[in-house]
Amino acid sequence: MKKLATINRRQFIQLLAALSASVVVTDKSYAKATSIYKTIPKTGEKIPVIGMGTSRTFEDGLNSEQMPGLLQVMQAFFSMGGSLIDSSPMYGSAQQVIGQLLSQITMQHDLFAATKVWIDGKDEGILQMEESRQLWGIKRFDLMQIHNLVDWKTHLKTLQQMKAEGKIRYIGITTSHGRFHDQLNNILLNEDVDFIQLSYNIANREVESSLLPIAQDKGIAVIVNRPYQRGLLFRVVSNKPLPSWTKDFDCHSWGQYFLKFAVSHPAVTCAIPATTKVKHMKDNMQAGLGQLPTTSQRIKMFKYFETL
């Protein structure tokens, strides 16, 4: 992470956040709006509610003419206050693309680097994590997640050791598409993890009855993947006007509707939409500004969505 001379931006934001509940004013020039932060329960560290995923969107970057466009996407992400980028060795050349783009980003940024270990075996896992670190070109990962529970008992021990040695800051475990929920319930209840990543969106609310309450109760941060159901949610609302009441919580597009719904659940820490387009990145980051819907507004949102 690039450092400011005295206090870095993350520390500055944390300081402001400590003084002003969970919403802080950023110094961004793009808008005089408030960026929304949520707290990582285990440490009290605050991160922006909108992060960035890299599955599929960053996988082909090296083999095409996409790199300049992806650089703009990443620049837009950071310039609008983004921090958490999520990847995995599963995502083709995505980690190499991230590393190349990060080396070209000239602006000050606060990267919260999150990737995954996705292989069987202790030594293989250690090697894979080190390869990922080199691909990103960073000193250490903030968050290392066990991807889809692959050899999780083995990797959990390794990650606990790495965390104790300061090689990573947080330990996480991931799932998606509603898989492994019973196993994850047990892991959250019985093991020491800092983050869980799972699929949650307005059309797929299954985790509201199981994993989210457990995570909230145990003080485990939640990252939401597939907040757009891989883009499928946009098909449902295609050509449908956004209701005017969404302005009450600073929502101005369907993308913002879906993201604000996901991150306004009290157990959710952030969502990681993926995109190849600057205009979509800007739209996504706008979801992390202003107000989030209240509980009654959230109910209105999914009831309205069900009518579409």
Ligand SMILES: NC(=O)c1ccc[n+]([C@@H]2O[C@H](COP(=O)([O-])OP(=O)(O)OC[C@H]3O[C@@H](n4cnc5c(N)ncnc54)[C@H](OP(=O)(O)O)[C@@H]3O)[C@@H](O)[C@H]2O)c1
């Ligand atoms: N098991 C796991 O650990 C796991 C599993 C799944 C996902 N993940 C993580 O979660 C991230 C997000 O999930 P995902 O990539 O599957 O799906 P997603 O973020 O729900 O949807 C991505 C799709 O939405 C489109 N999109 C993005 N922003 C938009 C906007 N503002 N307006 C209209 N369309 C928009 C993108 O197309 P454009 O490129 O055209 O914008 C892309 O096709 C992944 O990238 C990955 O990092 C983790």
